[in-house]
Amino acid sequence: MKIIVCLKQVPETNNVKIDPVTHNLQRNGISGVINSFDVNAIEAALELKDRYGAEVVALTMGPPDYEKTLRLAMAMGANEGVLLSSRGFAGADTLATATVLAAAVNKIGGADLILFGRQAVDADTGQVGPLVAEKLDLPQYTYVSKLNLSSDGQIDAVRMLDGGTVRVNGDLPAVATVRSELNEPRYATPRNIKLSFKKDIVVYDEKDLDLDDSEIGQAGSPTIVTKVYTPTATPKVTETLEGSAKEAAQNLLTKLSEKSIL
Amino acid sequence: MFDNTFTPEQQMLHQMVKDFTAKEVAPFDMAIDQKGDFTDGLFQKLIDNGFLGLTLPEEYGGAAFDPIATATTINDLAYGNASVGVTLEGHYKTLDQLMKYGNENIQKEYLDSANHRIFAFSNTEPSGGSNPTGISSTAVKEGNKWIINGDKVMITNGGLAEVYIILVKSGENEFSCFLIDKDMPGFSFGKREDFIGLRGTPVGEVVMNNIEVSEDHLIGKRGQGLEIADQAHDDARILMGAVLTGIMEHALKIASDYAKQRKALDTPLTDLQVIQEKIANIAISKELTKLVYQQAAIRKQNGQPYMEEAAMAKTFGSRSAVKAGDDALQVLAGYGYSREYPIEHLIRDARALEIAEGTVEKMRTAIAKAEFEK
Amino acid sequence: MSEIWIYVENHFNRVDPSSLQLITKAKEIANGRQVTAVILEDHDQDFENTVKQYGPNQILLVKNDNLKNASDETITNVLVDLAQEQKPDTILFGATVTGRSLAPRIQGRLKTGLTADCLDLRFDDDLLVATKPSYGDNIMCEITCPKNKPQMATVRPNTFEAVVDGSSEPKINEVEVTVDVDPRVTVSDEQGSVSNTRSIGTAKRIIALGRGAQSESIIKKANELAGKIGAIVAVSRPLTDLPEFSHEQQIGQSGNTVAPDLIINLGISGAVQYVVGIQNAKTVVSVNTDPKAPIFDVSQYKYVGDAEAFLDGLIENV
Numbered sequence: 002m003k004i005i006v007c008l009k010q011v012p013e014t015n016n017v018k019i020d021p022v023t024h025n026l027q028r029n030g031i032s033g034v035i036n037s038f039d040v041n042a043i044e045a046a047l048e049l050k051d052r053y054g055a056e057v058v059a060l061t062m063g064p065p066d067y068e069k070t071l072r073l074a075m076a077m078g079a080n081e082g083v084l085l086s087s088r089g090f091a092g093a094d095t096l097a098t099a100t101v102l103a104a105a106v107n108k109i110g111g112a113d114l115i116l117f118g119r120q121a122v123d124a125d126t127g128q129v130g131p132l133v134a135e136k137l138d139l140p141q142y143t144y145v146s147k148l149n150l151s152s153d154g155q156i157d158a159v160r161m162l163d164g165g166t167v168r169v170n171g172d173l174p175a176v177a178t179v180r181s182e183l184n185e186p187r188y189a190t191p192r193n194i195k196l197s198f199k200k201d202i203v204v205y206d207e208k209d210l211d212l213d214d215s216e217i218g219q220a221g222s223p224t225i226v227t228k229v230y231t232p233t234a235t236p237k238v239t240e241t242l243e244g245s246a247k248e249a250a251q252n253l254l255t256k257l258s259e260k261s262i263l
Numbered sequence: 264m265f266d267n268t269f270t271p272e273q274q275m276l277h278q279m280v281k282d283f284t285a286k287e288v289a290p291f292d293m294a295i296d297q298k299g300d301f302t303d304g305l306f307q308k309l310i311d312n313g314f315l316g317l318t319l320p321e322e323y324g325g326a327a328f329d330p331i332a333t334a335t336t337i338n339d340l341a342y343g344n345a346s347v348g349v350t351l352e353g354h355y356k357t358l359d360q361l362m363k364y365g366n367e368n369i370q371k372e373y374l375d376s377a378n379h380r381i382f383a384f385s386n387t388e389p390s391g392g393s394n395p396t397g398i399s400s401t402a403v404k405e406g407n408k409w410i411i412n413g414d415k416v417m418i419t420n421g422g423l424a425e426v427y428i429i430l431v432k433s434g435e436n437e438f439s440c441f442l443i444d445k446d447m448p449g450f451s452f453g454k455r456e457d458f459i460g461l462r463g464t465p466v467g468e469v470v471m472n473n474i475e476v477s478e479d480h481l482i483g484k485r486g487q488g489l490e491i492a493d494q495a496h497d498d499a500r501i502l503m504g505a506v507l508t509g510i511m512e513h514a515l516k517i518a519s520d521y522a523k524q525r526k527a528l529d530t531p532l533t534d535l536q537v538i539q540e541k542i543a544n545i546a547i548s549k550e551l552t553k554l555v556y557q558q559a560a561i562r563k564q565n566g567q568p569y570m571e572e573a574a575m576a577k578t579f580g581s582r583s584a585v586k587a588g589d590d591a592l593q594v595l596a597g598y599g600y601s602r603e604y605p606i607e608h609l610i611r612d613a614r615a616l617e618i619a620e621g622t623v624e625k626m627r628t629a630i631a632k633a634e635f636e637k
Numbered sequence: 638m639s640e641i642w643i644y645v646e647n648h649f650n651r652v653d654p655s656s657l658q659l660i661t662k663a664k665e666i667a668n669g670r671q672v673t674a675v676i677l678e679d680h681d682q683d684f685e686n687t688v689k690q691y692g693p694n695q696i697l698l699v700k701n702d703n704l705k706n707a708s709d710e711t712i713t714n715v716l717v718d719l720a721q722e723q724k725p726d727t728i729l730f731g732a733t734v735t736g737r738s739l740a741p742r743i744q745g746r747l748k749t750g751l752t753a754d755c756l757d758l759r760f761d762d763d764l765l766v767a768t769k770p771s772y773g774d775n776i777m778c779e780i781t782c783p784k785n786k787p788q789m790a791t792v793r794p795n796t797f798e799a800v801v802d803g804s805s806e807p808k809i810n811e812v813e814v815t816v817d818v819d820p821r822v823t824v825s826d827e828q829g830s831v832s833n834t835r836s837i838g839t840a841k842r843i844i845a846l847g848r849g850a851q852s853e854s855i856i857k858k859a860n861e862l863a864g865k866i867g868a869i870v871a872v873s874r875p876l877t878d879l880p881e882f883s884h885e886q887q888i889g890q891s892g893n894t895v896a897p898d899l900i901i902n903l904g905i906s907g908a909v910q911y912v913v914g915i916q917n918a919k920t921v922v923s924v925n926t927d928p929k930a931p932i933f934d935v936s937q938y939k940y941v942g943d944a945e946a947f948l949d950g951l952i953e954n955v
């Protein structure tokens with residue numbers, strides 16, 4: 002059994018600011034950390050490693066500094082790390098990112114299961130998992146809160162929807178995106194941290210993946226960001242409910258129901 | 264700040280320990296103090312996640328992390344709960360001596376087990392205070408065996424630890440260190456102290472009644488005991504500086520969070536100079552203590568003397584942390600004085616470190632002597 | 638005429654509110670474009686009856702029993718076939734779990750752009766300008782998809798209001814299509830969330846009582862309201878001394894941290910230890926007789942007055 006876990010590195014804090022002159026995001030000095038949902042994806046893979054001896058490959062796309070996210074995956078227990086790094090990949094939207102990841106999955110020789118965190122905490126799209134599934138023509142199991150693989154190549158999962166759950170099962174190979182409810186991730190132990198830095202990391206660029214320049218980076222991205230701004234802070238407004246207690250209560254119920262809160 | 268010069272390994276460890284502390288230690292801080300012991304499962308989690316083997320060589324299943332990473336780990340854990348930091352401090356300082364002075368046979372026999380068993384160092388006796396030359400425990404050589412007798416008290420992790428390095432009299436004006444194991448015939452635990460702070464860390468007594476050990480259990484050379492005990496103190500004091508930094512970070516976080524969300528009449532507390540001064544003072548003390556323990560750790564790693572810096576970290580840090588707790592308490596005023604907030608136990612915790620591993624008075628004497636010798 | 642499609646999502650035989658909200662919003666920004674609600678359902682279902690009340694210009698209806706418990710893959714097959722044939726200008730989804738799963742799959746097959754979790758939409762000439770938050774809502778981005786069609790977006794639920802509009806009868810365009818069921822995946826019936834009524838930590842709705850609301854009659858009424866709206870009753874620290882309550886129901890520093898969608902604080906002044914316990918609540922309503930009670934500083938709705946009378950008003954009208 003082989004499992005590929007796709008990872009993203011995100012800024013350590015969401016408290017990013019916009020340069021008032023250039024209007025670019027000021028990300029200097031903010032160090033990168035692994036996307037928290039991706040840690041659940043690693044744990045899901047490692048549980049399958051513990052159970053079936055699955056080989057776990059950690060995969061990420063980004064600048065050389067993203068190596069540390071792969072090292073963390075290895076310190077938790079992944080067998081190897083693959084970094085997709087090239088200037089050509091820069092500026093990719095979700096479609097162009099998925100193109101590179103899907104090509105890398107093929108380059109690695111495919112897998113029985115390709116895992117993602119449900120979404121990245123910086124851009125919050127959750128799109129790359131389904132896109133990779135589509136590009137590889139694999140079934141998708143998104144927002145998974147329970148996951149079982151059997152040794153005869155079946156996947157059985159529970160997806161957690163907004164108001165309920167649904168069980169989905171079928172054949173491997175497949176793509177799954179996991180929720181934090183799925184598991185409690187293990188820690189990278191000090192010893193495994195040390196050992197993970199002794200392993201080699203494989204690096205691929207677009208040539209290794211046989212990708213055309215038009216498919217990757219900005220050129221391969223249908224969407225463009227036309228404006229970035231800081232939302233004018235709407236101070237937490239307190240609305241006073243007027244009138245008698247009864248009127249105020251009625252008024253509240255109307256407002257809550259308009260906002261589908263009640 | 265030295266934090267920016269961490270290697271990628273140190274950085275990843277730092278992050279892991281912070282995560283571990285936030286999830287596994289900090290939520291139990293109050294409960295540990297109230298229970299007067301580690302909460303259920305916490306100690307096992309420290310073992311399962313490899314904390315006990317942090318400094319052990321890789322060939323013994325350890326992570327072989329350096330003094331800076333070790334002190335940072337203690338700092339990060341102590342931010343969640345000071346007792347967790349102190350328990351590991353006692354373990355690491357003991358292993359330092361076993362790794363430095365123990366012979367190959369005893370290392371082979373014991374180091375591997377230190378991944379899951381706590382080790383402790385002991386020199387204090389009921390009569391002697393922390394003056395090692397006043398001790399009356401003895402080791403007497405009979406053939407190729409040593410017979411050990413005596414009573415050791417105030418041992419950090421006493422009762423929890425399974426292996427002890429003890430300082431005994433091995434002859435006229437001759438002191439030596441031996442390694443003993445709780446499973447040896449003649450070994451028994453005495454009473455546990457009822458201290459006002461650091462209540463998660465057991466501090467207890469070990470009674471030795473004709474314990475028989477081989478020559479391999481002599482740590483270092485015969486007569487080298489006082490040197491080893493001094494060394495253990497120095498190693499401990501670096502880590503105490505780290506514990507104290509953690510306590511101050513904790514006090515700062517509570518006081519700062521509180522100030523940020525409260526008003527006095529209509530003025531936010533953050534705009535009041537009396538509050539700003541206290542917050543600034545805590546921050547300054549925290550940062551200076553950190554710099555000096557890091558400086559001591561760097562010197563240790565580079566093979567330079569570090570007695571003075573280690574003593575400074577403990578001396579400056581302990582008084583500063585008590586003061587930081589007191590300042591934080593004043594920021595929270597009535598709430599600060601309440602047992603519902605952890606500040607009162609931070610003060611009790613910090614207070615212990617003005618005494619343990621050499622009183623601050625003794626530390627100042629040692630620092631002054633070192634200065635006069637320059 | 639260029640069309641805006643809204644994919645109508647359903648769960649438990651109900652149209653998801655996010656789809657209805659999108660119909661209203663799409664009509665507001667349509668500027669001559671036709672708003673089409675796309676409904677995929679089996680023969681036992683009639684979501685068109687709900688949808689038409691919100692006044693889309695057209696309902697594109699596919700009724701096929703293979704659509705019962707259809708997988709993302711199967712729905713993708715149907716929607717992609719329809720989109721390739723009818724070439725809508727824009728397709729919108731609610732940014733629900735379902736919408737966020739389907740939309741990128743369809744995007745991938747149509748090789749176009751998709752903007753996620755939008756908080757606002759508008760058209761600049763032909764371009765859909767989608768406003769999406771990033772970095773935990775700290776930054777807003779305007780995103781367009783200038784060269785590819787359709788333009789796609791998922792929109793955060795409850796961002797817009799759904800408004801009933803009976804001004805015109807939508808045209809219902811029922812189409813026959815082959816439903817290619819993806820044989821690799823089997824989807825079982827959806828199960829509703831079992832709300833854990835015992836734990837206030839996971840409760841979605843909470844009625845919290847404090848020192849100013851501790852009479853027997855208020856406690857009784859709070860429980861009555863809780864039963865009606867599926868809430869759970871919690872307390873601030875002073876009330877843990879009452880026989881009815883324990884530490885289990887206590888919110889605050891030394892109790893539980895809660896993160897409900899709605900919390901109604903009755904007779905709670907808002908001591909700092911309490912406030913830290915509710916800082917993750919989404920909508921905070923507070924009732925207190927003291928107009929200066931600090932709890933009002935962290936509330937979206939406040940009523941200065943008697944908690945019991947307010948409670949009566951809620952019970953009567955809910």
